[in-house]
Amino acid sequence: MAETLTDEGNSDAAGADVDPNVDPDVELSDFDLFDPAVQQCPHAYYAKMQQEAPVFEAAMPGSELYLITRYDDVVEVVRDTDTFSSEFDTSGYISTELAERMAELYRSEGGYPRVRTMLTADPPAHTRFRRLISKAFTPKVIADLEPTIRDITAGLIDEMLTESAHGSADGPGLDFVEAFAVPLPVTVIAKALNVPDDRLADFKRWSDASIAGIGTNISIDERLEAEREVIEYQKYFAHQLEIRKTSPQDDLLTKLLNARIDRDEDGIDDAEVSEAPLTMAEMLSIIQQLLVAGNETTTKMLTEMMRLLGEHPAEWEALRADPERARSVVEETLRLSTPTQGMFRVVRHDTTVAGVDIPAGSRVVVMYSAANRDPEMFDEPQSFCPERDGATSHLAFGRGIHFCVGAALSRLEGKVALEELARRLSSFELDAGNTFEYHPSFMLRGLKRLDVHLTAA
Structure with a gap:
């Protein structure tokens, strides 16, 4: 693959005791979360x-920030919800x-309060x-989307082939991101939320605004402009929810x-768990998270999947010969790409991870992308091996109580897309x-564009 950490000869040249996964020329003193060069390929640093430093203290304003990079340590942190709280702001500091x-x-524009x-x-x-x-986004709801996903996929492939047929063989090809990887998950999650086709452009814009400040170093004015669009999103869906109070669909x-x-039915013994129905602000927060989880991350996974297959034509041919390989290609792509590179946690009390003392009030980032290449x-963690053992052990969707609620939908979209493309x-x-x-983010990682040349079967 293109993101190789070391040249094949480094291990022999440096000696048998040198880890072949580590580039000896990389210096952790050069690491900067917001450095565009680092964000382009952070894996060598991880x-x-x-x-050398599995709990690495990184520079970020506000408080200490520790990156947790080893697989076992990441799993330990995400499972210990008493020590490591998820009550953070997704924009960081x-x-x-x-x-x-x-x-x-939010006061002047009439936005709904931001709630956890x-x-x-x-x-x-x-x-x-x-x-x-879980009562709304059930396995049946997701499974029932498969015919819709397949229809949308087929239509997008038709459009790509038509565009390719009219293009020049010597031209730059067509952008797979714009032509396929964006519209497929956007349209699917929009269908699930019953958003009409004429609002799809708004839907994508609201999604982009929702992630504008995540893992990036944009200005305050840029953040506020993104929040203005989030308020627009809130007003649209609040109106739709009000309609459904009297006209359910x-x-x-x-x-x-x-x-x-x-x-009784849900098996909840904890008396502190409220039985209250969702408030409007809570529903808007959940829908916003579904929008991002069902859209942005899948776009990045689909794009990286096409890149990996393009760089490994033998895997593409194997997929064409045996479409059942689609599931394993999806899992290996998720492991290597890990669109959600990491997630914040806030330390409730003094603790120790991998021998490193972390004081209460500090923030840590569980680096799923690093753990997935541990x-x-x-x-051979840097290699693209769809048939590897334990492929589904990756942490691309997190682990524990915060395991991504949209994982099944993302996997289904990837599988269907591969089957139809092949x-x-x-x-x-x-x-x-x-x-x-x-894209310049240390949290959400995906290609800006991917130019491809397609040939119809």
């Missing part, structure tokens, strides 16, 4: 951290100026949210509105002019 200006923006729900809540509140969303919004806790967990394309090639530039 491998170095695993070897919020300055006093930003907090005050955001509060004023699934991603940023701890038990017992998280238990309530998880139970209620067979959709996810109505199911969220009507979801209720049943202690050589102690995965053989069936409808005889071949494809990555354009030689690709620069493989990633």
Whole structure:
């Protein structure tokens, strides 16, 4: 693959005791979370951290920030919800100026209050949210989307082949991100939320605004502009939810509105878990998280999947010969790409991880992307091996009580997309002019574009 950490000769040249996964020229003193060069390919630094500083203190304003990079340590942290709280702000550090200006923006624009729900809540509140969303976003709801996913996929492939047929063989090819990887998950999650086709552009814009400040170093004015679009999103879905109070529909919004806790049926013994139905602000927060989880991360996974297959034509041919390999290709892509690179936690009390003392009040980031390339967990972790043992042990969807609620949908979209692409394309090639530039975020990692040349079967 293109993101190789070391040249094949480094291990022999440096001696048998040198870890072949670690580039000896990488210096952790050069690491900067917001450095565009680091964000383009951070894996060399994470491998170095695993070897020399598995709990690495990184520079970030506000408080100490520790990156947890080894697989076993990441799992330990995400399972210990008493020590490591999820009650963080997804944008990271919020300055006093930003907090005050955001509060004023929400007052003046009539936005709903920002509340902690699934991603940023701890038990017992998280238990309530998880139970209620599971009543709306059921396995059956996801399974019933497969024909829709297949139809959308087929239509997008038709459009790509038509565009390719009219293009020049010597041209730059078509952008797979814009033509396929964005519209597929956007349209699918929009269908699940019953968003009409004429609002899809708004839907994507609201999704982009929701992640604008995650893992990036944008200005306060840029953050506020993104929040203005989030408020626009809130108003649209609040109106849709109000409509469903008197005119229920067979959709996810109505199911969220009507979801209720049943202690006996749900097996909830904790008296602190509230039985209250979801408030409007809570529903809007949950829908926003579904929007991002069902859209942005899948886009990045689909794009990386196409890149990996383009760089490994033998795997593409194996997939065409045996479409059942689609599931394993999806899992290996998730392991290597890990679109959600990590997640914040806040330390409740003084603790120790991997022999490193971490004081209360500090923030840690569990680096799923690093854990997914931990050589102690995965053989030849930098290699693309869809048939590897233990492929589903990756942490691309997290682990524990915060395991991604949209994981099944993302996996289904990846599987269906691969099956249809393998069936409808005889071949494809990555354009030689690709620069493989990633979005500037250390949290959500994905290619800006991927130019490809397609041939119909």
